[in-house]
Amino acid sequence: MQTLYNGKAKTLFAGPSPDTIIIFFKDTVTAGNGVKHATIPGKGALTAQISIKLFEMLKDSVPSHYIKKLDAQSFLAKKLQILPLEVVVRNYATGSIVKRLGLPRGQAFQPPLVEFFYKSDALHDPLLCLAHIQALGLATPHELAQMETYARHTNALLTDYFWALGLKLIDMKLEFGKTPDGTLLLADELSPDTMRLWDARTHESFDKDVFREDKGDLLTAYREVARRMGL
C-alpha cells in the first residue's frame, strides 16, 4: 500500500480508487505538540472502532469522509483536500482555554463555544477569528458557516448519544476537507483522542487527558468508552 501521509496517530494509505484513502489508526499516542509520546498496543483498534461507530451514527445528519469499515484498525474514506483548521467545540471549559482566558474549569458554555485554530506546528496552532481566516484565505465565509453548522450539529448529536451512556462530552476537535468538486465534509477521526469525555457522575476522564495528565491507564479508559458504546 502506498503511504500518503504518516501522522502522529494515523497513517493514510492510497485507497482502491484515486478518490479514496485508507485511514489506519496507530497505537501511538502523543500530547503537547508531540513532546510526550508513547506506544500503547490496542489503542489504535479502540480509536478506530469508536470512530467508525460514531461516523456511522452521524451518516444521515453530517456529511463526512467516512465510507466503510475495512478491518479492526482502519476504515475507507473519501480523499479530501484537508483545510488547515482545527474546529474546536466546547461545552465546558477545560484544557487550554482555562489558562488562556482565566475561566473556572468546568464552566458551561451555553451556547457551545466554537473556535478555529490554524493547523501549524511551527506557530503552535494559534487561535483564528473569522476575519483572520478570511485574511489568510484559508476558507470562504460560506465554508466557515458550513463548518460551524456541521460542528454544532455533530456536537449536539454526540452530546445526546454520550449522555445516554453516562458520559459528558466536554469538548472536541474536528477537521474538515473538500472533495475535488468543492463539497465540504467532516474528516479526520471521532474518538477519545480528539474529544474529552467525563463520567457524568464522577467527572473522571475517559479520554487522552488520562495520558496527558498521567491520570491512569489509557487503554482501560478507552475500553470503558468502547464497552459503553456496545463495541
Next chain:
Amino acid sequence: MQTLYNGKAKTLFAGPSPDTIIIFFKDTVTAGNGVKHATIPGKGALTAQISIKLFEMLKDSVPSHYIKKLDAQSFLAKKLQILPLEVVVRNYATGSIVKRLGLPRGQAFQPPLVEFFYKSDALHDPLLCLAHIQALGLATPHELAQMETYARHTNALLTDYFWALGLKLIDMKLEFGKTPDGTLLLADELSPDTMRLWDARTHESFDKDVFREDKGDLLTAYREVARRMGL
C-alpha cells in the same frame, strides 16, 4: 484633584462635574506589558496635543469621550465605564501578528483587520473572537458591531488624514466605554503611543516602536508627527 486611576501613560482625575474626568498625559513610556519603561520629558504634552487634535477632527464622525482641551498636557472627557477590550485595527501586518500568524511584515490587509483583545495583564491580553466576548459577557452583539463600525470609520478617516501628511497609518489600538445611559463612545487616546505611523516613502517609524525597538529618539519622532499635523 482627586486621582481616579494612575495608568502607565496617563492619570485620570475627577472632573469638575461627576460625569467628567480629566485625562492627564504623563511623560512615562512603557512597552512589553510594562517591562521596559522610561520617562521622557515633553512626551506627555506631545501625545496630549496629538490626541486632542485627532479627537477634534473625528468629532462629527465618531462619538467619543472627548469634551475639550484643558491645557498642554490634559483634556476634559466624559466619565465612562471602560469595556475591558482593546480593539486593534490593522492596515498592514507588523508587530505581534507577524509572529502569531507567520505573516510577512508589511503585508496589507484589505479590508483592514479588526481584532479584539481581552484587557488583562495577568492573562497577557489574549485574542478574543466574537463568541468568546459573548461567552465572557464582555459586550453585547450590538455593542461589538458598533465598536467595529466606529473602529473602521476612525481608521478610514485617520488613514486619509495621515496619508496627506506623508504618513501611513499601519495599525492602532482603540478603547471604548459606555456612559451611564449605555451610549458607546470611543475613549482613551489617539497618539503615536497607540498607533503605528510610518513615513509613506521611507517606512521609518514615527511611533512607540522607536522606543520599543531602540530605533532612535522618541521625542524627535513624536515632534515630527506633531509638526506635520501643524501643532
